[in-house]
Amino acid sequence: MSERRETNDAGTIWRNQPEEEVTVQLEQFIHRRTMEIHSSTRSEILMSIGAAVFFFVVIMLRTPAPGDPLLDIGLVALVVWAAAVLYVFRRQFWPRASSRPDATATTGLEYYRKELERRRDHLRIEWLWHGPLFLASLILIAVIFGRSFVGWASLRSAAPLIALLAAWFVFGVVRRLRQARELQRQIDEMGR
Amino acid sequence: MSSDSSGGKPNRDELYETAVREFGRALDRLAAGYEADPEKRHDLRQDIHLHLWKSLAVYDGRCSLKTWTFRVAHNTAVSYVTRERRKNTGLVSLDEIAWTAESGEGAEPEIDRRRALRQLSDFIRQLRPLDRQIMLCYLEEMDTAAIAEITGLSLANTGMKIHRIKTILAGRFLEEKRYV
Secondary structure, eight states, rough: HHHHHHHHHHHHHHHOOOOOOOOOOOOHHHHHHHHHHHHHHHHHHHHHHHHHHHHHHHHHHHOOOOOOOHHHHHHHHHHHHHHHHHHTTTHHHSHHHHSSSTGSSSSSHHHHHEEEEEEEHHHTHHHHHHHHHHHHHHHHHHHHHHTTTTTTHHHHHHHHHHHHHHHHHHHHHHHHHHHHHHHHHHHHHOOO | OOOOOOBBBBBHHHHHHHHHHHHHHHHHHHHHOOOOOOHHHHHHHHHHHHHHHGGGGGOOOSSSSSHHHHHHHHHHHHHHHHSSSHHTEEEEEOOOOOOOOOTTTTTHHHHHHHHHHHHHHHHTTTTTTHHHHHHHHTTTOOOOHHHHHHHHHHHHHHHHHHHHHHHHHHHHHHHHHOOO
């Protein structure tokens, strides 16, 4: 009897705790989540490109000898790929400037859904925006270990590292695809 | 954020408004049971409301709106706790926890009540998610069946845990009952 009364007191204290004068504003919350998603997408692309540039610089410093066909072709491919990524994802950097004029007139939830879709699409083509980094890594490995196409023997010594890099790349793509599926699930739920 | 209504069935917005009207305060307290920091608590509260609103699109009435609301709220809060991995370390079960009551002898009843609330909140936030769910539901005066329905535990298991909660709370409140 006494135990029941005492435990009910805990409930009374809990239920009578002071109210916090904070209103729940879903629109505000959705807007913030939208910005977070956009921000992470943008930083991923920039970091990937930045890492590729870093590798580019390392290669240049490590192999000052000009006229290496592997290096020349590889670096041109790298620059073209990075430029293509920046072009394809240009809307990810300046979404407001390039979005439709009526975009801000949509509801917060619709805007959020669009951002989720954009994020999903971004994850589905991870191979594209991660490609320059992957390519730069391959070139670096090939150049350092292979010493510019001298012979396959030295390239063979780099095989474990290349295999590790490839595995990391495949793992990353699979992980991103899984995240994209999760986002698709969220989008489907919102459409119901 | 509108939803189409179909026939006499309440639409998502109507259900959401009903849920907030009836359980809004309890949801606020639930958020308080999971997060001590006011700013983060505000975020958690909004997260709970967003998930609740989204989930009501598929609410089919097979359980009560109350059960549905608390299920969504607890699951959202548990996900939040899981995300905040830092806080996951050191969480304990009902069987392991011990209430360390501060002595408040001679304090004013209001101060005593505030201290008791703070202790109770700290105590709740030490619990592992499932035990925390049960504790919070119990403090909201839900019966064993309702708690079992929300948590998915068996009636017997829920009953055992509630008994443990009562013992812990009684042990603490029998020590200090000046605010009664």
